[in-house]
Amino acid sequence: MKYNLELIKNKRKIIGFSTVLILLSLLGILYSTFNTSYKKPIKLGMDFVGGNELRIERVCEEECSSFPPDSVLEKLREISKNKNVLNNIKLQFQNNNKLISIRTNYLSNEESNNLINNLDNIVGPLNYESKNSRLIGPKLGKRLLTNCVTSLLVSLFAISLYITIRFDKKYALLALLALFHDLVIVFGIFSWLGIILSVEVNSLFAVSLLTIAGYSVNDTVVIFDRVRENLKSTKEGYNETIQLSVNESFRRTTFTSITTLFPLLSIILFGSYSLFWFSLALSLGIIVGSYSSILLAPSFLLKDKG
Amino acid sequence: MKRRQGWLFFIIFLLTLSVYLLINYPLQLGLDLQGGSQLTLQIIKEEGKVTRDELEAVNSVIDKRVNNLGVSESNLQTLGGDQLILELPGEQNPLVASRVLGKTALLEFRTQKEGTSSDLKTLQLLRLSIKELIKQYSTGEKSQYDANSLKVIQDDLKVIGQELNYSFTSNDLYGKLIEIKKYVNKEITNLFIKTDLSGKDLINAGRRQEQTNSNWEVLLTFSNSGGEKFSEITKSIAGTNQLLAIILDGESISEASVGNQFANTGITGGSATISGNFTAENARELEVQLKGGSLPLPIEIVETNTIGALLGSKNILKSLYAAISGLIFVGMFMIFNYRILGFVSVLSLVLYGFFNLALYSLIPVTLTLPGISGLILSIGMAVDANILIFERIREELYDGNTLTRSIDSGFQRANSSIVDGHITTLLSCFVLFLLGTNFVKGFAATLGIGVLISLFTSLNCSKTILRFFTTYQSLRQKNLYLPRNNFSN
Numbered sequence: 001m002k003y004n005l006e007l008i009k010n011k012r013k014i015i016g017f018s019t020v021l022i023l024l025s026l027l028g029i030l031y032s033t034f035n036t037s038y039k040k041p042i043k044l045g046m047d048f049v050g051g052n053e054l055r056i057e058r059v060c061e062e063e064c065s066s067f068p069p070d071s072v073l074e075k076l077r078e079i080s081k082n083k084n085v086l087n088n089i090k091l092q093f094q095n096n097n098k099l100i101s102i103r104t105n106y107l108s109n110e111e112s113n114n115l116i117n118n119l120d121n122i123v124g125p126l127n128y129e130s131k132n133s134r135l136i137g138p139k140l141g142k143r144l145l146t147n148c149v150t151s152l153l154v155s156l157f158a159i160s161l162y163i164t165i166r167f168d169k170k171y172a173l174l175a176l177l178a179l180f181h182d183l184v185i186v187f188g189i190f191s192w193l194g195i196i197l198s199v200e201v202n203s204l205f206a207v208s209l210l211t212i213a214g215y216s217v218n219d220t221v222v223i224f225d226r227v228r229e230n231l232k233s234t235k236e237g238y239n240e241t242i243q244l245s246v247n248e249s250f251r252r253t254t255f256t257s258i259t260t261l262f263p264l265l266s267i268i269l270f271g272s273y274s275l276f277w278f279s280l281a282l283s284l285g286i287i288v289g290s291y292s293s294i295l296l297a298p299s300f301l302l303k304d305k306g
Numbered sequence: 307m308k309r310r311q312g313w314l315f316f317i318i319f320l321l322t323l324s325v326y327l328l329i330n331y332p333l334q335l336g337l338d339l340q341g342g343s344q345l346t347l348q349i350i351k352e353e354g355k356v357t358r359d360e361l362e363a364v365n366s367v368i369d370k371r372v373n374n375l376g377v378s379e380s381n382l383q384t385l386g387g388d389q390l391i392l393e394l395p396g397e398q399n400p401l402v403a404s405r406v407l408g409k410t411a412l413l414e415f416r417t418q419k420e421g422t423s424s425d426l427k428t429l430q431l432l433r434l435s436i437k438e439l440i441k442q443y444s445t446g447e448k449s450q451y452d453a454n455s456l457k458v459i460q461d462d463l464k465v466i467g468q469e470l471n472y473s474f475t476s477n478d479l480y481g482k483l484i485e486i487k488k489y490v491n492k493e494i495t496n497l498f499i500k501t502d503l504s505g506k507d508l509i510n511a512g513r514r515q516e517q518t519n520s521n522w523e524v525l526l527t528f529s530n531s532g533g534e535k536f537s538e539i540t541k542s543i544a545g546t547n548q549l550l551a552i553i554l555d556g557e558s559i560s561e562a563s564v565g566n567q568f569a570n571t572g573i574t575g576g577s578a579t580i581s582g583n584f585t586a587e588n589a590r591e592l593e594v595q596l597k598g599g600s601l602p603l604p605i606e607i608v609e610t611n612t613i614g615a616l617l618g619s620k621n622i623l624k625s626l627y628a629a630i631s632g633l634i635f636v637g638m639f640m641i642f643n644y645r646i647l648g649f650v651s652v653l654s655l656v657l658y659g660f661f662n663l664a665l666y667s668l669i670p671v672t673l674t675l676p677g678i679s680g681l682i683l684s685i686g687m688a689v690d691a692n693i694l695i696f697e698r699i700r701e702e703l704y705d706g707n708t709l710t711r712s713i714d715s716g717f718q719r720a721n722s723s724i725v726d727g728h729i730t731t732l733l734s735c736f737v738l739f740l741l742g743t744n745f746v747k748g749f750a751a752t753l754g755i756g757v758l759i760s761l762f763t764s765l766n767c768s769k770t771i772l773r774f775f776t777t778y779q780s781l782r783q784k785n786l787y788l789p790r791n792n793f794s795n
Contacts, residue, residue, distance in 0.1 A: 040503055081735070109404035109405070109607065109610055112407065113757045114612075129614040129616035129617070130617050132612065132614065133612040134610070137607070139348065140609050144743060150741055154737050154741065158733045162562070162729065166726065178652040186351055204676065204746075204749075207749055209737060214731035214735075215732075218726070218727035218731065219727075221726045222694065252693055255639075259636045259685075260683070262635035262684030263632030263635070263682045263686050264686070266627070266682065267632070267679055267682060271628040272624050273626050274675060275679050278676075279679070305618075
């Protein structure tokens, strides 16, 4: 019970730190919007722009022989009927040359099938049981994007409404401030990841933002609940009560974050690759969310002395 | 105390029921776990929204086509107001389905306009030479065509293009060939006048191999009124130099003359054949399309996901590893920090897992990868409620309260925070479920169900188990509930 976070002393530092994080995130978002080839606040993945993604394993006796991707592409160009298929193609070998992963523009089922057949001729035999292929038309992509953005806005609105009804205006406003702080930072991190590592976001990213929203508000609410409860019965000063409330909730908030991070970590370590970035986004959101509910939101409650 | 005992039996009853459900009604696995293909079909309407009736009509045509294709255990459902989702489990190639489903298959019979004979001849000749070029191109590429023959095809195509006054839109040679073939077929269609006979007048379609060569032909059987229309039409052009064209989706696929001997009665018998150089595959696809009828609105395949069976089972294994290791991590953490209380939370977590899975098989919820991640994530959230309660209990104990009192007020005081937290998460889930795609819906469903169940397990089950434990004298020592001092200080 001896946690002693010096909230009152460090108010400036905390707010300063968050401001820096927010500015860095905004910088990433702006840089991504104006200074990249894709001109979007964040690098949109196949779900949103359409395209074709193919992953398939090769059948090899022991070790898979290596092929330089460029020569494979060259051969593909030679034997392909429809050359349009090969515009913007990206080909990679992974897992000791065993796994082939290909990205192209949107293809019809027919074209994609031809591509796989041609590939089989060059680097085969291929194991069709291990195939994972996704074809998303550009129209559907646009629709998914609008869908995701609407879901985000609607549910942020719903959460805001609930919080405003449930709490006093001041608490509600701060809880929402913390919420947007968390979302902007996670979004910013992925903007930077897109710029530096070409990480793309898919519809699961929107899901992770929504989950983070629910989680972050939850965390802040628990601490504010404690503040309200203590303010009713306290004999100490206002600022001290808030600091005490935070310290009393500190164990709960960190523990909850840890127990939520454990399963996410398991997914990152053992789960399917398609859930990797999703779990990472959630983990980041939970870390930032805990920070903002323990340190940032209560700091705003503190009154300046004098 | 008695009331709690009632709860204990109720919980044991629920657990037995869950196990029973899980054994007898196995979980439904999504395609990403069992392997298979999923196609999303978008209905295209230029103006206005797709109405319910139109959606139904498209749905029934697609359904018929899928059935006639003979794919096993397929599943067709509508999504939103204007999309259909077709699931083909197992190793069925989505290629054939996509070819058959994507076409409108509007069949028309048209008679030739008078005085267009020479135009038709020219177009038919052009079509023949285009087909020849396509053949050359297809055979050429297998043996690594030399630049020379490619040049010849290119030049020939250029001449044809100039003759038709046609400007190409695609860049590569093959695309151009296909494009101009379509164009010529449409031009031929324009030389013919609509009749009132169409695909609606069919009652059946079949196919057979032509006797003279290896090509296939498609057999059409008309309804009574269709047969009459057909004989009327054939009568009107019999013995003239006007031809009868069979047109599919605006492209003429076959033009035939009607002999003089039919001038009196027309072709009777209510059937006809289309012979347009079909391969066995093409003939079968056309047969399936005609049997299912034409689509009232065109559709486009906007998404295809294919997952091999091997990858599916790997995904199951990986998810299992993730779920179990997640549970173990969380369990160890809780027992280390809360001792007996931690053990209680592990027990209620196990209950939580069983109840969740049982509900999935009861509702039923199809389990997908995002769904599993929702479940795994909800483990963390379920524990959250326990942590809130245990922290309160700990505080009460530190304040010197008795164990029973501490437990009671711990559960009571944590209530409002828990409910608030759960409601915000449920709100997100609800919105996700309403607006999300299929993929996202799976996540929202499992997370939402998890959050609801955790209200029961963490509030009720933990309390009951805890009460049960405290009936044993040896388990009532306070130090079993307070963590080691060196840890918390």
